Amino acid sequence: xxxxxxxxxxxxxxxxxxxxxxVCLAATALCVLVLVILIWEILWNGIPWxxxxxxxxxxxxxxxxxxxxxxxxxxxxxIVLTALIxxxxxxxxxxxxxxxxxASRWRNIVQLNIANLAGVPSxxxxxxxxxxxxxxxxxxxxxxxxxxxxxxxxxxIVILAAQExxxxxxxxxxxxxxxxxxxxxxxxxxxxxxxxxxxxxxxVILAISRALGEAAPLVAMGAAAFIxxxxxxxxxxxxxxxxxxxxxxxxxxxxxxxxxxxAIVVLLTVLILLNVTxxxxxxxxxxxxRL
Amino acid sequence: xxxxxxxxxGRLTIEGKAVRPRKWLEQAIGIALFGCALxxxxxxxxxxxxxxxxxxxxxxxxxxxxxxxxTKWSPKLGNQxxxxxxxxxxxxxxxxxxxxxxxxxxxxxxxxSEYASHSVREVLKPILEVLAGIPSVVFGYLAIVTVSPMIxxxxxxxxxxxxxxxxxxxxxxVLPMVISLSEDVLRSVPRxxxxxxxxxxxxxxxxxxxxxxxxxxxxxxxxxxxxxxxxxxETMAVALAAGNTPKxxxxxxxxxxxxxxxxxQVSQGDTPAGTLEYRTIFAVGLALFVTTMILNILAxxxxxxxxxxxx
Numbered sequence: 001x002x003x004x005x006x007x008x009x010x011x012x013x014x015x016x017x018x019x020x021x022x023v024c025l026a027a028t029a030l031c032v033l034v035l036v037i038l039i040w041e042i043l044w045n046g047i048p049w050x051x052x053x054x055x056x057x058x059x060x061x062x063x064x065x066x067x068x069x070x071x072x073x074x075x076x077x078x079i080v081l082t083a084l085i086x087x088x089x090x091x092x093x094x095x096x097x098x099x100x101x102x103a104s105r106w107r108n109i110v111q112l113n114i115a116n117l118a119g120v121p122s123x124x125x126x127x128x129x130x131x132x133x134x135x136x137x138x139x140x141x142x143x144x145x146x147x148x149x150x151x152x153x154x155x156x157i158v159i160l161a162a163q164e165x166x167x168x169x170x171x172x173x174x175x176x177x178x179x180x181x182x183x184x185x186x187x188x189x190x191x192x193x194x195x196x197x198x199x200x201x202x203x204v205i206l207a208i209s210r211a212l213g214e215a216a217p218l219v220a221m222g223a224a225a226f227i228x229x230x231x232x233x234x235x236x237x238x239x240x241x242x243x244x245x246x247x248x249x250x251x252x253x254x255x256x257x258x259x260x261x262x263a264i265v266v267l268l269t270v271l272i273l274l275n276v277t278x279x280x281x282x283x284x285x286x287x288x289x290r291l
Numbered sequence: 292x293x294x295x296x297x298x299x300x301g302r303l304t305i306e307g308k309a310v311r312p313r314k315w316l317e318q319a320i321g322i323a324l325f326g327c328a329l330x331x332x333x334x335x336x337x338x339x340x341x342x343x344x345x346x347x348x349x350x351x352x353x354x355x356x357x358x359x360x361x362t363k364w365s366p367k368l369g370n371q372x373x374x375x376x377x378x379x380x381x382x383x384x385x386x387x388x389x390x391x392x393x394x395x396x397x398x399x400x401x402x403x404s405e406y407a408s409h410s411v412r413e414v415l416k417p418i419l420e421v422l423a424g425i426p427s428v429v430f431g432y433l434a435i436v437t438v439s440p441m442i443x444x445x446x447x448x449x450x451x452x453x454x455x456x457x458x459x460x461x462x463x464x465v466l467p468m469v470i471s472l473s474e475d476v477l478r479s480v481p482r483x484x485x486x487x488x489x490x491x492x493x494x495x496x497x498x499x500x501x502x503x504x505x506x507x508x509x510x511x512x513x514x515x516x517x518x519x520x521x522x523x524x525e526t527m528a529v530a531l532a533a534g535n536t537p538k539x540x541x542x543x544x545x546x547x548x549x550x551x552x553x554x555x556q557v558s559q560g561d562t563p564a565g566t567l568e569y570r571t572i573f574a575v576g577l578a579l580f581v582t583t584m585i586l587n588i589l590a591x592x593x594x595x596x597x598x599x600x601x602x
Contacts, residue, residue: 017496021406027398028407028415031470034463035422041437042429092327100324112591114331119517119587120580121524123551124338126558127576131341135564152334159331185320206424213426216526216551220558220572242428242527249432249531257436264429271424 042268046261054262059226059244063255066248068263073230074143074238075212081147081234082154082211087204089151090158091193094200097159098166099188118156125153126220134221141222144234149217154207161203165196198285205278209271215242241267342580345573352567358574364537364553366568374578376537380454380547384533385522387458387543388465392522393515395462396469397504403470404477405499416471423467430460431531439532442544449544452534458543460528465518472517476510476597477503513593520586524579526551550579 057067093114101107129149139145169192177187193200218240225247227239241263248260350358353372361373403412439456443449480503488498504511534546535556548556554572562569 013494013496017494020496020499021402024398024402024406027395028402030395031399031422031463031466032415032418035418037437038425038429038433041433045436089327089330092324093331096324096328100321101328110328110332113335115591116584116587117331117334119520119583119590120338121521121526121551121583123524123526123554124342124576124580124583127554127572128334128338128341130558131345131573132337155331155334183317185317209424213424213428215426215428216555219527219555222558225559242426245432246428246527246531249428249435257432260432261436264432267426268429271426275421275424 039268042261042264045258046263046265049258049262050265055266058228063253063259066256066259068241068244068266070227070230071239071241071244071263072266074227075241077143077231077234077238078147078150078218078240079208079212081143082150083204083208085147086151086154086158086207090155090204090207091162091200093155093159094162094166095188095193098163099184099192114156114159118160121216122153122214123216123220125149126217128152129217129221140235141224141237142235143231143238145221146218146223146238146240147234149221150211150214153214153217154211157207157210158203161206162196162200165199165203166192168199169195198281201281201285202278205274205281209274212271212274213242213267215240215246218243219246338580342573342577345570346577349567349570349574353574362539364548366557366571370567372571372574374550374575376539377548377550377553377575378578379539379541380533380537381523381549381551383454383541383543383547384457384461384525384529384549385519387455388461388522388525389515389519391459391462392466392469392518396466396514396518397473397511399466399470400473400477401499401504404474405495405503419467419470422463423471425464427464427525427527428531430464431528434460434528434532446544450534450546452532452536452546453544454533454547455543457529457533457549460532461522461525464525464528465521468521469514469518472514473507473511476507476514479510479597480506507597509593509596513590513597516586516590516593520583520590523586524551524583526555530555550575554579 054067055072056069057065058069059071060066093110097107097110101110126149129145129152133139133145133148134141137145139148173191173195174187177191182190223243224237224239225243227237229236231238245260245263245267248256248263251257358372358374360375361371362375363369363371363373364376365371403415407415434456438459439449439451439453442453442455442459443451449455484502484506485498488502493501529549530552533549533552535548535552536546537548537553538545540547553575557568557572562572
């Protein structure tokens with residue numbers, strides 16, 4: 001290879017390398033662009049339809065009268081109950097796996113099982129909810145049955161997040177507690193759990209966000225697209241914000257698409273508030289233990 | 292010894308309150324925590340039992356062979372229960388989503404891991420988390436209102452509901468997952484490998500494509516498999532965008548029906564429990580569960596290969 005050829009060759013390789021860098025950057029920029037388009041489309045279609053009446057009205061055949069009061073109330077019921085059921089069970093399971101269970105075949109099986117459950121499509125949980133809670137336990141299509149189904153959907157998320165936070169608590173804290181004569185539970189309750197709480201809270205909030213946005217399991221277990229009352233007890237029939245959005249979006253009339261967009265704005269606002277809380281918790285309480 | 296005697300024996304105080312260890316309480320708590328962990332096992336057992344019991348009743352009336360090889364799916368009219376059209380719809384949408392998510396996802400992961408500065412990454416990662424947290428039904432809305440009209444303006448032959456618009460939104464839904472999982476494995480490739488390649492005169496492109504990506508390939512494959520599994524199980528966006536026409540076609544501009552969309556369709560109509568149509572939910576659900584489970588287990592196997600290599 002002559003000197004000129006060699007220079008050309010190196011220059012071409014350097015250029016190729018730069019082109020590749022630009023391609024990679026473009027791919028990443030595309031992801032950001034998609035998010036911007038998504039939010040812009042929804043705000044543009046949804047904001048004009050959004051007002052106080054929309055939040056307090058009941059569903060209607062007429063798009064201009066349609067509101068989300070029952071769906072919003074149902075969603076609040078669902079996520080509160082889901083959190084109340086899934087947090088103790090999820091954190092309990094995580095404490096068992098991290099602090100109690102000896103390294104054994106059984107522990108590996110439980111761990112593998114949780115990883116697999118995290119990958120099960122949410123609609124399969126809906127089918128389980130239909131067969132188990134709605135039919136076998138005869139809870140009918142109640143808020144409780146819906147919350148139990150959503151609990152199963154988010155439980156793997158809660159467990160995995162709680163495990164990670166427990167693992168991040170330094171062993172020296174446990175050792176110090178045991179050295180003072182504390183029992184295992186006293187160590188967990190007074191030392192390990194308080195130290196892990198910010199991480200667990202973040203995971204719980206993410207799990208609740210997931211539960212709030214899930215429509216598939218609720219539709220599969222037979223949640224109503226619309227109800228004409230605001231549910232007041234866990235045994236009441238229910239709807240949910242994402243289920244109502246699904247119904248409105250599936251209608252042919254473009255007016256209903258605007259209603260769907262307005263409901264999405266409400267849903268995303270609640271989701272963003274939850275996520276901001278998660279970030280706040282992570283920063284405010286996240287750095288208390290530094291060893 | 293004397294100093295030890297001076298300490299209050301068997302009394303632990305935390306913030307001034309005396310806490311006395313009780314053996315029965317310790318044991319009860321241990322059992323309760325075990326019970327919490329058992330819930331996860333029981334969930335799996337529950338899924339398998341519910342799906343298999345109802346599907347078994349379905350298969351008493353419809354042979355497994357007919358179910359797996361039949362080319363027509365019309366449970367209401369004509370009693371035809373061949374799952375191939377639903378499977379074809381699922382694969383068409385998933386395939387399209389993969390065409391979008393896998394290359395863009397891998398390139399973005401390479402950018403974040405190999406090129407982006409720390410501050411750029413700090414900005415981009417939360418943005419991707421937001422994208423990952425957007426509910427499926429919102430993407431479905433976007434498919435109908437934005438993506439489908441765009442596709443129809445380019446290909447006038449496309450229907451209002453088409454597999455392509457579902458593919459596009461599902462692709463972007465699973466994209467954050469591909470990026471974050473792939474980025475993790477790319478970053479876990481030891482720095483020494485990169486430096487050795489640079490020392491040999493390699494460009495950044497050579498290092499990335501010929502050293503880093505091959506070293507991380509098991510983890511990247513795992514990320515791809517998990518993304519495919521997610522796409523196969525994706526429901527609301529697909530139910531809204533792809534339509535409800537079960538058919539065997541490879542044309543992404545046509546309306547199809549996926550396994551998940553079929554389950555939604557039957558659930559919405561008030562199908563009485565115990566009928567054959569009601570049981571199709573469980574048979575199709577079982578097929579869906581088995582498909583995604585196989586992909587997830589395969590992915591875990593690939594992940595364990597990465598661990599063996601670098602840990």
